[in-house]
Amino acid sequence: MASNKHTIVALVADRPGVLNRMASLFRRRGFNIDSIAVGHSETPHLSRMTIVAEGSDTQVEQIRKQVEKIVDVIRVQDISGLNIVSRELALIKVKSTPETRSEIMQIVDIFRAKIVDVSADSVMVEATGDEEKVDSLYNLLKPFGVKEISRTGRIAMARGDQGNRRDENEG
Known part of the structure; x- marks a missing residue:
């Protein structure tokens, strides 16, 4: 099996x-x-x-x-x-210096992620997408030094009506 x-x-x-x-x-x-x-x-x-x-x-x-x-x-x-849409949210805190910040920003832009916090020695990146996208972004940010990561895990819904087995009397 x-x-x-x-x-x-x-x-x-x-x-x-x-x-x-x-x-x-x-x-x-x-x-x-x-x-x-x-x-x-x-x-x-x-x-x-x-x-x-x-x-x-x-x-x-x-x-x-x-x-x-x-x-x-x-x-x-x-x-x-089923044909589903699935997403995951990740917050990734990455070490950054004035020299590496622009390179990190370029990587973040490529993944359509965004920087949600900046401090003197780090940036926090918010990424949403399928697990592979989040994994790929994480792997590209690792060489800069990932200080912390938090991931939601997958959420998903079936496309269209294929996952809806609702009773007419329900909600």
């Missing part, structure tokens, strides 16, 4: 413990979560959770079915096989 990365999106109730129950389920099944991102959805009192985990199609389908059984989960879908 081939193992690959899956993107699972769940609509969950905004209640304490939901994230913990979700993470515990993955842990009990022996899955490592590559990233997990949670934020408010278009429906009041519901959040959208995007989980990226590695496993075979069969393993991930079993996990998806288990996630569906969690009381506070409204809807869950593995959108890996």
Whole structure:
């Protein structure tokens, strides 16, 4: 069985413990979560959770079915096989000197990223894009000296209506 990365999106109730129950389920099944991102959805009192985990199609389908059984989960879908838009946000603090600052700025511009903070010895770069874009930018900035990096992990949605299995009575 081939193992690959899956993107699972769940609509969950905004209640304490939901994230913990979700993470515990993955842990009990022996899955490592590559990233997990949670934020408010278009429906009041519901959040959208995007989980990226590695496993075979069969393993991930079993996990998806288990996630569906969690009381506070409204809807869950593995959108890996769909045509999706996915993004990640990264903040990267890079050492800079007056001599290197313009070169860093050029690299940042190429990636359509932006500098959001400047200090005497560093610049902070904000980058948004797919994981490969963020990785590429990070690799180009590494030689200058990356002081710190913070990444959100993947968030994703299916294009068009292909991921919407909404009941007409819902939200």
